[in-house]
Amino acid sequence: MGKVAKQSIQTTIFSYLGVVIGYVNVLWLYPYALDASQLGAFRTIQDLGLLFVPFAQLGVGHGITRFFPQLKSNQSAFLSYGLVFSMVGFALVSAIFLGFRTQIIDLFAVNSPEVLDFFGVVLLITLFALLSSILDAYSRSFVKVAVPTLFREVFLRLLTGVLVGAYLLKWISFPQVMQGLVAVYGLAFLGVLVYLLWLGVLKFDFRWNTFPKGFRTSFVQFSLVTFLATAASTLIMKIDSIMVSSMISLEANAIYTIAFSMAMVIELPRRAISQVVMPVIADHFAKGNLEEINTLYKQISNRQLYICLLLFLGVWANLDAIYYFIPNREIYESGKYVVVLIGLGKLLDVVFSVNGEILVFSNHYRFNLIATIGMSVLIVALNYLLIPLYGIEGAALASVAVMFLFNFVKYLFLRIKLGFDPFSKETLKIIFVGVITYSPTLAGSFTLSPIPNIIITSLLILGFYWFWSGILGVGTEEWAWIKNRIKKSGS
Template identity: 30%
Template sequence: MGLVLNQSLKNTIVTYIGFAIGGINTIYFYPYFLGSTYYALTTYILSAAAIIMPLLAFGVQNTLVKFFSQCRNDKEEAEFLSFAVLFPLVLSIPLLSLFLFFYGDISNYLSKVNPIVKDFLWFIPFIGICMAYFEIFYAWARVHMHSVFGNFVKEVGLRLFSLIALVGVYYHYITPLQFIYITAITYFLACLVTMFYAFYLKKPHFQMAIPHNVKEISVYTFYIILSGGVATLLLDIDKLMLNQYIKIENIAYYSVATYIALVISVPSKAMYQITYPITAKLMHEEKHDELDDFYKKTSINLQIVGGYVMLCIFVNINTLYEMIPEEYSGGVMVVFLTGLSKYVDLILGNNTAIIFNTKHYRTVLFLGVVVVLLTVGLNMIFIPLYGILGSAIAILLSVTLYSLAKLIFVQRRLHLYPFTKQTLYSFALTSILFLVFFFWDFPVNGIIAIALKSILVTIAYLYLNYKLAISQEINDVFDGLIQKYLKK
């Protein structure tokens, strides 16, 4: 776990820096500087681009990680990397052509309730292709065990440029409309920078050659498109469906709430960048016992870190919402429901990486498609009834069922199980501390109140986790820090 902890720690730090910048943007700059309408429009465009990204990338980012370790020499590596870069480009052309041909019909349908979106739909495929190639070049770097730089560009760089642009809107250097153009340009630049970094790590030798295992790669890629589509739809379909039923401003209110909850999944995202290639290697080498141990370690470590983040958010949520415009206050319950869905998914550890690297992955994709259809159906029922809260209910139900399906699949097919008695201890500890701190407020300034409560939660959470030895790996890290700094 040394390499995992090292790069996961760096990725977690980078990601939280990015989320801190994003938090400033989401909670303050977007609502106050950009306004709810253009904030919602920006969110809608980015969510739609994220949904089509797996299709434009054709699953190559995951295929690259899975099959790169199987290349036997430099020639096969060059062929495979060339295929990974050129294959999506060739296949994206007809898809983008179809979009342009039916642009009128698509734009009329998507702008029925909110006409403002009609003139901005062309941003969606442009940003989508930039996102797709960013992920491909990021995967190029990850297979060479360099995951931090790409994570920095994705989590910090994009949000930092947004912050600068939002300040420009505030001082009237740019208009809200120009902000959307700058956002598109920012994603293009992120793609270019990551490409140059990937090529720096491994100089490309492009060849018009087909890999020797192209059939196996193609079949896997097809199913990964479905899988990636399922995961992205579960993450972003709610924002698109809100646009079809209620006023676009509600997407802004919903986005603030879901962004706050999304912070809970940061440890999982950070660890995934390095656990994925390690999981692929263990499965390729058929090291079942090591994989089972790795599965349990990722699960409990993510539960502890993610549970801490969730706890800090939940106990401070009422105070936090007092600091933003009143019209956003309807998102408090959305934070709770969406946050729980993130926690449920997070405690499965590297479950997704295991599924992507097993020969049985096709079966679970069927379950994913069913869950997406269920999500759409639940949103169609609950959004008209409860607005943004209805969408959060739909997502919680869908993600919980999908996570349960993945858990059962891995246990039945591979005889791997992520939970131990430590899982129950961690859940009980998080629940008790929530009940202790949620109803306890400091009668001071909001930021000071959040800081004070968070400090107390941190002390109690870290101390009890350490004394109960819920995670030996995390305790080892603390012992190392104590030995290094307190016992000199």
């Protein structure tokens, strides 16, 4: 675990730098520069483009991570093969999108007609995001995750902010902002491309007959099976925003998007750890080290829960003060309950650890496909049921329900088939620390101005969290690492 934690530090730093930029963008710049309908269109077009990426990828990203350890050479040919395979997928997705364009238009024509003017941008966003994801997977196989994270989390958000800032300064029109998204995603892809060239690992070799016997067949079969699971998983993550736009309005999606973005900060440690741990899990499976995987499963669950629970408490306790800084907050603060609900869903995702990653790289990866497709159908059904009843809170409730069921099903499967279990007594201790930490904060409500309020509340939460952690003996590794960082910075 120490190796994984060390490798994830840079990724975590870049991820949180991206969060800072993202918070400035989402909580201040976007609501200030764009009206609610423009912000809704801005997010809906990007969500549509990113929704198509796993369908176009055809599972190549996970295929590269799983099969890379089996190759001692021919990595360049493997990359070329994966890129060609994914471009076939992109061609298929493009044909389906254009073929059903009329039906897709009908989904948005009544409640969100503004989206229709920018449908041409969708496939170009898909193309560049697809190419970036393949290069990310290839870089991850060399355990080079930090710089691709920099481009994905920091560079992309920074350029998007510059684009909207240019509109605020009246240098460009809103249609040009939407068209500029293509350049933003294209430059992020170019950055990862140049980085891999600089590392000297990006070479194109089309001698595919050099692969071991049966390698291509196994790779294609695995990729095609996992692509449906990955696509369905992305559908679970993106469909709520798209359905809010089509069933309510773009303004409602803007409110939902801002609330969802606040909650997303809670799961960032999980995303950083997952990026590093995927090739480690794939390597352990290749070597048959099942006990090491189970140990990793528990350690990651506790570490993620400990960190993410603290972040959740901080966001929840400071929610009113955070909304205070959002321009036109009287419009957007109606999304408070969405923040809490999605945040709870993310905690459920965190506590069940890396069950999805384990399933993908195990011999039971087909079950992940079945479970994910089932849950994607369920999320669509629940959104259709709950959005008309509860609005954007209905979309959040649907997401929480599916996150829990999805993780619980995978947990039961891994427990029965492999004997893996991410839970321990420490899990209960961490949850108890979180509950007892938040109680004093609920008891005292400060009437100070927002910034002092945030500072005092955050310090109280941090202090109580640290105190009860010490009493119950949890989080010792995390606090030891923080102390070491402070000592080194002071020396």
